[in-house]
Amino acid sequence: MERFAVLLLNMGGPDSLDAVEPFLYNLFSDHDIIEIPKLIQKPVAFVISKFRAKKTRHYYELMGGKSPQREQTEMQAKALQKLLPEKFIVKVAMRYWKPFIEEAVKEALQEGAKGFILLPMYPQYSKTTTGSSFNEFDRVYSKLGLNLPVVKIKSYHNHPLYIRAMVENILSSVKKPEEYFFLFTAHSLPVKVIERGDPYKDQTEETVRLIMEHFPKVEYALGYQSKVGPTQWLKPETEELLKKLITSGKKKIVLIPVSFTCEHSETLYELDYLYYNLAKELGVEEFIRVPTLKDHPTYIELLKELTLSAFQELERQPSDSAYTQSKS
Template sequence: MSKIGVVLLNMGGPDSLSAVEPFLYNLFSDHDIIEIPRLIQKPVARLIAKLRAEKTKHYYEVMGGKSPQREQTEQQAKALQNVLGENYKVVVAMRYWHPFTEEALRELFTEDISKIVLLPMYPQYSKTTTGSSFNEFERVFKRFPQVPVIRIISYHNHPAYIRAMVENIKEHLQSWESYFFLFTAHSLPVQVIKRGDPYKDQTEETVKLIMEHFPEVSYALGYQSKIGPVKWLEPFTDKLIEELIKSGVKRLALIPVSFVCEHSETLYELDVQYKSLAESLGVESFVRIPTLKDHPSFIEALRQLVISSLQ
């Protein structure tokens, strides 16, 4: 009997310190992220990867020598497989490190697949994340049996996803009423947004919908992980931490909103750099809310997304 294939699309991360430089090369070779003339893209990517490798390796050393993203995305896939049942086959396709899209499709087509659902692990759409993964899928899919493909574009405002975020905050934050909520999302070059990318609007909508469940709580949204000289989305999360604590905020909850599993942006930037910053400024309580990972309510949201995409 044929099955429906579900492909979880994610960024991927290095699985060893020796993988850091080739991972960075793959990332900076992506024209959907860095739009420079294609003729020079790969030499420039090689140079940036070489220049950034040592500093980036240090982040991963602090995190135990590798990114947990593959392991956590595979746990999400396993949990989703369990709730979808035997008529589905769920696989993981990473954009910049193993398992790459081709590996995922090879695994998928060990079964008789009747159609494919592409499910990005990015709740908010951007051409630099979901769009890039879709483009890579298109390039690779040509070499495989041509079955119908359904794309889930975003789910930033899906009620079940919002419910999962709300539950996750409440589970990890005792007496949340006394905290200031600082949401943090990966920043993007302003130029990308000006060209019509919906990421900023969708991120703001996610935060607004979450905060409807916490009407008494003050909150802000910041952006993190800027690289390079061009203008990126602001305010920056670290600057907000500084401003908030200096203005008298004593209890700060940091909530990653564009990540559904842990990687260097959460485990190093938030847990090491931003925590250290907050403590140096005299914060009384600093709580970083974990990402959703395989939270049952998030897996239920993913199940609903797959089922409704097929109707």
């Protein structure tokens, strides 16, 4: 029986406090994130990671000493594997920490993979997330001299099952939605990335709009978080929005991470520590943070549907073809 690999692409996170600095080095060495001359990319990444490591290490100390992203992505992989036929091999493939994309590809090949489906854990496409993982896969593919069919799932930000999973997840945390203000939060990006045609902002806004069609009586806003560096990033910033909402009289707020499917520092530190404490200081009455999807049954059903649809594309490719297909 021919077998095919499904790579769940995610960022990855430090699995110990000692891993924080090398994780940051890998992150800032990525030209898809920091666009500086490649000749000095790694030296600059070394300096940045040294400079930021102590502060970032503190974040992870508050989170219990590591990121839970690997374990949660493995939960997603295990849940998806149960729903798929035996011919599929589901592997976790991280961009900046173990298990790296190359490791996942090699393991899949050892288990007999005759083709690859790249399935990002990022619902909205950006060149800095999904695009970066695709580029790394392409480098590994070339390095290993592969000549196998590949399908790349680009995004699923408006897929009905994704929207349903988000709505169900919100309703499991909020019993009377109409009594609250919904504050959506997404990871920010430099404005220059969007101006070059990156669809992330438009896709994120569409996701929020489709979710809110299920809550017609609820007020809402979308903010962006996790800005790094002095350049102009997407606005409004989630933190500033939160301040304005509470000081203007909004006392019941639901915080909804919309671009994350696993917990990590952006949710466990920024949302649950920084924003929670800020909201309490400003006198909020109720502050509910909706968890990320993780292995929510409807989300896993979506991953199954995306995989089976992508496999139809894979079957149409010649078995000896190195052609790669992007599928939105």
